[in-house]
Amino acid sequence: MQDRIQAAVDEIGQVLLGKEQQIRLALCCLLAGGHLLIEDLPGMGKTTLAHALARVFGLDFNRIQFTSDLLPADILGVSIFDQPNACFTFHPGPIFSQLILADEINRATPKTQSALLEAMEEGQVSVEGETRPLPAPFFVIATQNPVSLAGTFPLPESQLDRFLMRIGIGYPDPKAERELLERGVEPEQARLVRQSLGLEDLVAMRKAAGSVRLSPLLLDYVQRLIAYTRDNEHFRFGLSPRGSIAVVRAARTWAYMEGRDHALPEDVQAVLPAVVEHRLRVGVEAEGRSAPALVQRLLSEVDVFR
Amino acid sequence: MKEAVPRLSLGWLLSTFVLVISPHLLRLPIGVSALIAVCIVWRVLIFRGRLAFPGTAVRLLVVVFSLPLTVLSYRGEGAGLDVAVCLLILGTSFKLLEMRRRRDMIIVLCLCYVLTMVGFIYSQTIPAALLALVNIVVITSALITLYRDNIHSSVESNTRLAVRMVAQSIPLAIALFVLIPRVAPLWSMPIPVSSSTTGVTDEMSPGDVSRLSRSAALAFRVSFDTQTPANEDLYWRGLVLDSFDGRVWRRGGSSLLSFEILERLRTPSRGEVLGEDIGYDLILEPTQQSWLYALQLAQTNTADIVQDRYYTLQTRKPVTQRYRYQVRSALEYRADVRLSGALRARALQLPQEDSNLRAREFARDLRRASSDDEGYMLQVLRYFQEQPFYYTLTPPALGEASIDEFLFDSLQGFCEHYASSFVYLMRAANIPARVVVGYQGGEVNPFEGYTMVYQYNAHAWAEVWLPGQGWVRVDPTAAVAPERISLGAQAVLANEPGFLEDSRFSMMRFRDTQWLNALRLRLDAVDYAWNRWVISYDETRQVDLLDSLLGQQLRERIFLVLGAVLALFFLIAAFFLLRGAPAQMRDPATRLYLRLAADLAGSGMIMRHRGEGPRDFCERLARQQPELADDMGRVTGLYVQCCYGREGNEAGREQLLQELMARIRALRLRVASPTRRLWLRLLPRHY
Numbered sequence: 001m002q003d004r005i006q007a008a009v010d011e012i013g014q015v016l017l018g019k020e021q022q023i024r025l026a027l028c029c030l031l032a033g034g035h036l037l038i039e040d041l042p043g044m045g046k047t048t049l050a051h052a053l054a055r056v057f058g059l060d061f062n063r064i065q066f067t068s069d070l071l072p073a074d075i076l077g078v079s080i081f082d083q084p085n086a087c088f089t090f091h092p093g094p095i096f097s098q099l100i101l102a103d104e105i106n107r108a109t110p111k112t113q114s115a116l117l118e119a120m121e122e123g124q125v126s127v128e129g130e131t132r133p134l135p136a137p138f139f140v141i142a143t144q145n146p147v148s149l150a151g152t153f154p155l156p157e158s159q160l161d162r163f164l165m166r167i168g169i170g171y172p173d174p175k176a177e178r179e180l181l182e183r184g185v186e187p188e189q190a191r192l193v194r195q196s197l198g199l200e201d202l203v204a205m206r207k208a209a210g211s212v213r214l215s216p217l218l219l220d221y222v223q224r225l226i227a228y229t230r231d232n233e234h235f236r237f238g239l240s241p242r243g244s245i246a247v248v249r250a251a252r253t254w255a256y257m258e259g260r261d262h263a264l265p266e267d268v269q270a271v272l273p274a275v276v277e278h279r280l281r282v283g284v285e286a287e288g289r290s291a292p293a294l295v296q297r298l299l300s301e302v303d304v305f306r
Numbered sequence: 307m308k309e310a311v312p313r314l315s316l317g318w319l320l321s322t323f324v325l326v327i328s329p330h331l332l333r334l335p336i337g338v339s340a341l342i343a344v345c346i347v348w349r350v351l352i353f354r355g356r357l358a359f360p361g362t363a364v365r366l367l368v369v370v371f372s373l374p375l376t377v378l379s380y381r382g383e384g385a386g387l388d389v390a391v392c393l394l395i396l397g398t399s400f401k402l403l404e405m406r407r408r409r410d411m412i413i414v415l416c417l418c419y420v421l422t423m424v425g426f427i428y429s430q431t432i433p434a435a436l437l438a439l440v441n442i443v444v445i446t447s448a449l450i451t452l453y454r455d456n457i458h459s460s461v462e463s464n465t466r467l468a469v470r471m472v473a474q475s476i477p478l479a480i481a482l483f484v485l486i487p488r489v490a491p492l493w494s495m496p497i498p499v500s501s502s503t504t505g506v507t508d509e510m511s512p513g514d515v516s517r518l519s520r521s522a523a524l525a526f527r528v529s530f531d532t533q534t535p536a537n538e539d540l541y542w543r544g545l546v547l548d549s550f551d552g553r554v555w556r557r558g559g560s561s562l563l564s565f566e567i568l569e570r571l572r573t574p575s576r577g578e579v580l581g582e583d584i585g586y587d588l589i590l591e592p593t594q595q596s597w598l599y600a601l602q603l604a605q606t607n608t609a610d611i612v613q614d615r616y617y618t619l620q621t622r623k624p625v626t627q628r629y630r631y632q633v634r635s636a637l638e639y640r641a642d643v644r645l646s647g648a649l650r651a652r653a654l655q656l657p658q659e660d661s662n663l664r665a666r667e668f669a670r671d672l673r674r675a676s677s678d679d680e681g682y683m684l685q686v687l688r689y690f691q692e693q694p695f696y697y698t699l700t701p702p703a704l705g706e707a708s709i710d711e712f713l714f715d716s717l718q719g720f721c722e723h724y725a726s727s728f729v730y731l732m733r734a735a736n737i738p739a740r741v742v743v744g745y746q747g748g749e750v751n752p753f754e755g756y757t758m759v760y761q762y763n764a765h766a767w768a769e770v771w772l773p774g775q776g777w778v779r780v781d782p783t784a785a786v787a788p789e790r791i792s793l794g795a796q797a798v799l800a801n802e803p804g805f806l807e808d809s810r811f812s813m814m815r816f817r818d819t820q821w822l823n824a825l826r827l828r829l830d831a832v833d834y835a836w837n838r839w840v841i842s843y844d845e846t847r848q849v850d851l852l853d854s855l856l857g858q859q860l861r862e863r864i865f866l867v868l869g870a871v872l873a874l875f876f877l878i879a880a881f882f883l884l885r886g887a888p889a890q891m892r893d894p895a896t897r898l899y900l901r902l903a904a905d906l907a908g909s910g911m912i913m914r915h916r917g918e919g920p921r922d923f924c925e926r927l928a929r930q931q932p933e934l935a936d937d938m939g940r941v942t943g944l945y946v947q948c949c950y951g952r953e954g955n956e957a958g959r960e961q962l963l964q965e966l967m968a969r970i971r972a973l974r975l976r977v978a979s980p981t982r983r984l985w986l987r988l989l990p991r992h993y
Contacts, residue, residue, distance in 0.1 A: 217949045300916060301917065302916070304920075
């Protein structure tokens with residue numbers, strides 16, 4: 001199974017050069033059944049990654065470009081009067097799809113954002129008094145641009161919390177960049193990604209990842225990490241129980257992707273930044289430091305063994 | 307901007323500082339107070355962004371100039387303590403200007419604690435203690451604001467917490483106060499004193515004693531072991547004055563000897579005790595003098611007190627703080643049945659150039675008319691009684707021949723006039739006599755049963771030596787105004803114009819209002835208890851108290867037990883603190899693994915980072931020390947399997963653990979230092 005994961009990673013790696021760690025994190029997030037938030041500057045490959053992820057799983061895929069005038073009905077769907085049959089028929093919106101790419105999610109109004117985020121949490125949508133279930137694996141990959149904030153509505157903490165992971169992509173290293181430059185821009189390149197995992201793989205993997213062993217020693221470590229975020233004055237507030245569950249879930253999946261039946265402290269450390277950075281706020285004491293720096297501090301301050 | 311000064315904390319801190327130094331402000335030179343105010347205002351302006359922190363040059367300049375200026379402003383007073391306190395306060399205010407970070411604020415607050423303690427040097431009264439308590443609460447809540455962020459910090463909640471903390475610490479403070487061994491100070495502080503209330507002086511001229519009656523200040527408080535003697539028996543002897551120059555009575559002869567000489571002489575008292583003696587406990591207010599007050603005939607076995615030939619008591623150092631001592635006195639006694647030549651000569655001395663001719667003649671005539679010395683004495687007393695002598699605080703001024711003028715012209719005087727002229731008349735008739743100054747009477751506090759003696763109780767009387775009886779106390783004032791002795795100065799003098807003139811606001815003036823008087827007595831009782839139990843709690847009293855609480859045997863061991871318990875406590879605390887690790891690590895595999903890591907660090911090969919997992923550590927080690935890579939890889943594999951891996955059966959786990967232990971031991975033997983290796987070989991396998 002690990003071979004197939006590696007194959008999927010390699011497949012995506014063809015379109016997103018030199019970003020294996022980010023690809024693995026993104027895969028880990030989807031395998032753990034969580035929603036993914038990709039946050040980076042324009043042109044860094046956010047959309048490319050999202051496209052490639054959808055294709056590699058062979059999932060039914062819809063893309064929603066969020067704008068400030070997007071309405072909830074544009075996402076969820078709308079009932080329109082059907083003249084011949086003299087009744088209202090529901091026209092499902094783009095959300096009725098296994099994988100949603102919500103591009104530039106922070107451009108939409110809070111009303112629209114929350115329509116999407118409700119669907120993410122519940123796995124169903126309520127339109128005109130009728131509850132309609134969403135497709136079985138339901139993933140949201142949202143992207144946002146953290147810099148040009150004019151005319152945006154930043155997601156509040158409560159909604160950020162719904163994303164299992166938030167990853168950045170970052171500039172490519174010189175070697176990858178060189179290759180990119182030599183190959184030139186191919187707008188449709190994500191289409192080249194072949195499906196290497198199926199829906200049934202997803203279910204099986206998720207099941208297997210759920211049985212990865214968490215030893216008491218490891219859970220002690222996780223608890224120490226959480227306690228640190230709650231007690232240390234550098235954090236404005238600590239990690240919620242939902243956050244700590246997310247850490248463990250991601251660490252298990254990561255261990256599974258590494259081909260182990262037990263999780264190690266290194267697994268926790270690998271996923272921790274992506275899982276907790278967007279859930280933490282910098283406290284008054286640490287004004288001016290970034291959340292990633294704080295998480296690095298957290299990792300280096302908390303002892304693995306005691 | 308890290309750890310910047312929070313707004314709430316700064317406000318608290320500055321008000322705390324003002325509160326703490328406010329009792330000191332009265333004593334500080336005005337320039338220093340101004341400088342402190344400038345510092346505070348400057349700090350506020352810094353906070354508001356109007357001013358910058360002072361640069362190094364400014365700070366240096368301020369320190370260099372303020373030091374000599376402070377010393378200069380105290381020039382001539384010679385009180386080192388005042389200068390030191392002033393410098394401490396100044397230093398604290400300068401620290402305000404350097405206060406950038408939380409650490410600095412903590413320093414300032416600690417200095418505030420010290421300043422609060424310094425206050426006790428000047429005053430140890432109950433109000434001072436209460437003020438100190440308030441100060442401590444305020445300083446503590448200021449400290450609390452430093453450790454709370456603005457969201458969780460409010461004046462109310464911080465104060466509540468501080469009050470709770472201080473309240474919790476009070477029982478501990480009391481226990482420490484009672485139990486901590488009291489050691490005599492290695493050096494004593496030069497205590498600055500105000501010279502306004504010194505009480506009786508060692509000279510007596512007309513008007514001296516009546517001057518004291520203007521004051522309602524306390525002289526001393528006494529509690530008798532048994533019943534309080536009657537008012538007319540309470541003659542508190544202070545000094546004997548036997549040298550007269552026509553106007554002023556002074557000390558003379560051996561009463562001028564210093565404590566050291568008297569101590570060396572320490573002759574047995576030549577007084578003869580006739581009846582039962584009574585014991586009492588006296589707390590003397592500061593007098594700046596070294597003599598003490600007691601009833602005749604006094605005996606004491608305190609090492610710091612000696613008695614001279616005049617039966618007066620003297621202590622080693624001037625009484626600059628409240629001084630507590632115990633005396634036993636025999637009210638029935640015979641003193642000096644045989645009078646030595648020197649003492650007799652002193653007791654007969656009269657001025658060389660005497661202008662009191664009328665008095666001399668009067669004495670000569672009267673002596674001739676009486677059968678013996680005692681008869682003459684009674685005649686003189688009768689003269690005082692029968693002539694229209696008037697007991698007053700405001701007698702007319704007397705001229706050169708003061709005795710003559712008083713006895714035959716003005717006939718108005720206070721006790722010093724009577725005592726002085728009486729002794730003069732005795733001496734003129736060749737009867738040894740001398741003046742005694744001290745206090746007479748006292749007011750019993752009905753709540754606690756002790757006696758308060760005030761400055762207005764100051765009195766002067768006479769002692770006459772009669773053959774076969776020795777020194778006999780004679781109070782001519784009693785002949786003129788018997789109620790002065792039986793009822794007390796208060797009753798007689800209340801309507802005199804000069805009485806209590808210097809104590810206009812004393813509660814003494816309102817003693818006719820019953821509840822106010824009761825309040826005054828209550829307050830005094832509280833103050834007395836405070837002095838008796840808190841201020842004068844010293845080594846002897848500590849031992850007495852512990853003896854009565856625990857019994858001697860237990861008391862002698864309690865310090866041993868306390869010390870042992872404390873030492874044990876600190877040892878345990880130090881052990882856990884120095885070990886640096888919590889005690890909850892029970893997993894043997896991890897313990898061994900960490901020992902291995904410690905050995906690796908000790909050998910200087912590689913230091914495990916705190917947040918480094920086992921595999922990362924192994925990889926790093928393999929990169930840095932390739933020769934250990936295989937061994938470490940195996941150990942890490944086993945360790946991971948042991949601690950994180952899937953749980954196998956019990957036997958499998960045990961086997962795994964054994965193998966891990968063996969491998970770790972082998973690896974440690976490879977990397978550890980020689981001494982450590984020796985330990986490893988000596989200690990059991992699982993160490």
